[in-house]
Amino acid sequence: MSSRGKLIVLAAATSESSEYLRSTWRQMLLATLPSKYAKYLGVNWSTDVEVREDGQARYVPNGLRVIEALLVERFGEENVAVCYADQLDRFIGDETRAVGIHAHNPLGITFATDVYAGFYGVDCEPINAVEFRRLILHPALKRHKHHLKLIVGGPGGWQIEHKGLQQEWGIDCIVHGEAEEVAADLFAAAVRGETLPPRIECKSPKLESIPRIRHRATFGVVEITRGCGRGCQFCSVALRAGKSIPVEQVVDNVRAQVAEGADTITLTTEDLFLYEQGKKFRTNVAALKRLFRSIAEVPGVRYLTLTHGTITPPVVTPEVIEELTPWAVGMSPFQNEKSTHPEHRYAMMFVGLETGSIRLFKKYMPGKAYPFRPEQWPDVILKGYEIMNRHNWFPMATFIIGLPGETDEDTKQSLELLYALKDFKGVIIPTLFVPLEDTRLEKYEGAKIARLTDLQWEFFFTCWRYNVDFLRSSSSVKLKLILGIPIYYYLLGRKLYGPGFKYPLFRLGHFPEWFLRRKLYLDFSDHREPIYKVPETVPIPEERKRPELPVLA
Ligand code: B12
Numbered sequence: 001m002s003s004r005g006k007l008i009v010l011a012a013a014t015s016e017s018s019e020y021l022r023s024t025w026r027q028m029l030l031a032t033l034p035s036k037y038a039k040y041l042g043v044n045w046s047t048d049v050e051v052r053e054d055g056q057a058r059y060v061p062n063g064l065r066v067i068e069a070l071l072v073e074r075f076g077e078e079n080v081a082v083c084y085a086d087q088l089d090r091f092i093g094d095e096t097r098a099v100g101i102h103a104h105n106p107l108g109i110t111f112a113t114d115v116y117a118g119f120y121g122v123d124c125e126p127i128n129a130v131e132f133r134r135l136i137l138h139p140a141l142k143r144h145k146h147h148l149k150l151i152v153g154g155p156g157g158w159q160i161e162h163k164g165l166q167q168e169w170g171i172d173c174i175v176h177g178e179a180e181e182v183a184a185d186l187f188a189a190a191v192r193g194e195t196l197p198p199r200i201e202c203k204s205p206k207l208e209s210i211p212r213i214r215h216r217a218t219f220g221v222v223e224i225t226r227g228c229g230r231g232c233q234f235c236s237v238a239l240r241a242g243k244s245i246p247v248e249q250v251v252d253n254v255r256a257q258v259a260e261g262a263d264t265i266t267l268t269t270e271d272l273f274l275y276e277q278g279k280k281f282r283t284n285v286a287a288l289k290r291l292f293r294s295i296a297e298v299p300g301v302r303y304l305t306l307t308h309g310t311i312t313p314p315v316v317t318p319e320v321i322e323e324l325t326p327w328a329v330g331m332s333p334f335q336n337e338k339s340t341h342p343e344h345r346y347a348m349m350f351v352g353l354e355t356g357s358i359r360l361f362k363k364y365m366p367g368k369a370y371p372f373r374p375e376q377w378p379d380v381i382l383k384g385y386e387i388m389n390r391h392n393w394f395p396m397a398t399f400i401i402g403l404p405g406e407t408d409e410d411t412k413q414s415l416e417l418l419y420a421l422k423d424f425k426g427v428i429i430p431t432l433f434v435p436l437e438d439t440r441l442e443k444y445e446g447a448k449i450a451r452l453t454d455l456q457w458e459f460f461f462t463c464w465r466y467n468v469d470f471l472r473s474s475s476s477v478k479l480k481l482i483l484g485i486p487i488y489y490y491l492l493g494r495k496l497y498g499p500g501f502k503y504p505l506f507r508l509g510h511f512p513e514w515f516l517r518r519k520l521y522l523d524f525s526d527h528r529e530p531i532y533k534v535p536e537t538v539p540i541p542e543e544r545k546r547p548e549l550p551v552l553a
């Protein structure tokens, strides 16, 4: 490219674009692992991305592909380039008028993902944060800033405002929310050199405004639904208007990606079971089967992966899991010896469990259990796990520690539920409450790691103890933990987090239970029966069977 550059340049950070081993959970780690120690943690791949012959990015997050499609429609393919930081010099030039940057989790502060980086010391930043800064402070941007506008958009844009970095980083405008009906006009204003508003809040677009993407997205992401409607108060998409992308459009998006070398397609949604749903969240098994079959039939599609799903629909409609298993498990790239599939494949789906406390559940997220009552939440979870595990679906579940007003009693209930999940297959990720913008809890204080109670630490490390046992039962890993954890505690951990951290951490280190039992709430050595057990059935309350009732009564 000459020094003239492209009129519009779009870019994404490498750590938000990489698709190493087709593993979404590995990319998630990049929001949490400290950049400083990346080379010792075996994540050198975090910035591995592929560049096309013309210097453009081979894959970037799907949201940026949507923006690209809108801008190409308005300004023409020849005026828009999409690249990573290392190629910015090739595309930003004298004629560039607008640069748009995608932010998924730019500072790594969502759900306190930075907590994990913090374990390595106070001056440790997650890989995501370092890579995003490398992009936004790129010298080419600085050199040409006087004649271009810098626009940032994406689900993590709020983080930049939250940390007061917009001015320091020279960002003219941060776009919040779904930008379909705003992006083209905004970039047109930028191209004309007009002053842009520092922030734009977008409304949910009409279904027809969502364009087909033209090029490959990271992990072959194709959106199948948008929005949710279950109304959890901590969630930023809870109130986005729900819609399903027509199967023809989904298949076109798959074709566009396969044509550029993608062999893996990630069905992206807040909740898989919302696809073409009936009234009151009724799962549409036929539509889901048609969707999976249509995607699987596109020549070149080798693997299918999932993103999110709510645990309630499989309890209401268990056959949905069995019916989708041939694709969800049979075409999954993930393998684990604990799977009973002939090739040990398993389907991995992110499932939000969030709390075992009925009180907190009722207060902040009762819609998650609909049509069941909040009091049935533990039953729904256990039954849902049973159904999913039976068909080799291993959930990647999340819990939120430190929801506003959480008491020791609430944490104990979550620990009890965790204990009941001990023998199920899956991974449980503890996260800390973060008041996301545009949520009903945005004004509340986030959970602070320095203020975690002993019980909350126990919850945190008991999850990781389960995960280590589930993912790697090799004795060498256990030995490393047994030896490494006390050293870490006495050298650094104790200073950072105080003595309440010790025994929970030692549980992760596989210390014998006789050593831990008087210090922790759960005692693994007494083999007591869990308080919660998998129920035979979970009855739907009579009054909620009637469709004329309000959805979330
Ligand atoms: C697929 C996905 C992933 C995949 C792939 C990510 C990738 N890098 O490509 C995986 C599983 C790896 C992933 C990981 C993570 N994710 Co994610 N992910 C999603 C998911 C389900 C879909 C994204 C998508 O394609 N959406 C559809 C597109 C069209 O929407 P969009 O990206 O928001 O783009 C629109 C606007 O934001 C805007 N826009 C986007 N880019 C730009 C750029 C410009 C210039 C402009 C003007 C506008 C603009 O316009 C687009 C069209 O409306 C969303 C939830 C959701 N439904 O959006 C969560 C979501 C974005 N992820 C989230 C989180 C927290 C994470 C993790 C931090 C999880 C974790 N705790 O570890 C990691 C971070 C990974 C990383 N390295 O950065 C949160 C973000 C919350 C927040 N507000 O900060 C979301 C919203 C999920 C949630 N409900 O909590 N994720």
Ligand code: SF4
Pocket (backbone or CB within 6 Å): 228, 229, 230, 231, 232, 235, 236, 237, 238, 239, 270, 271, 310, 352, 365, 368
């Ligand atoms: S069910 Fe999931 S996507 Fe829907 S509102 Fe609740 S947390 Fe958000």
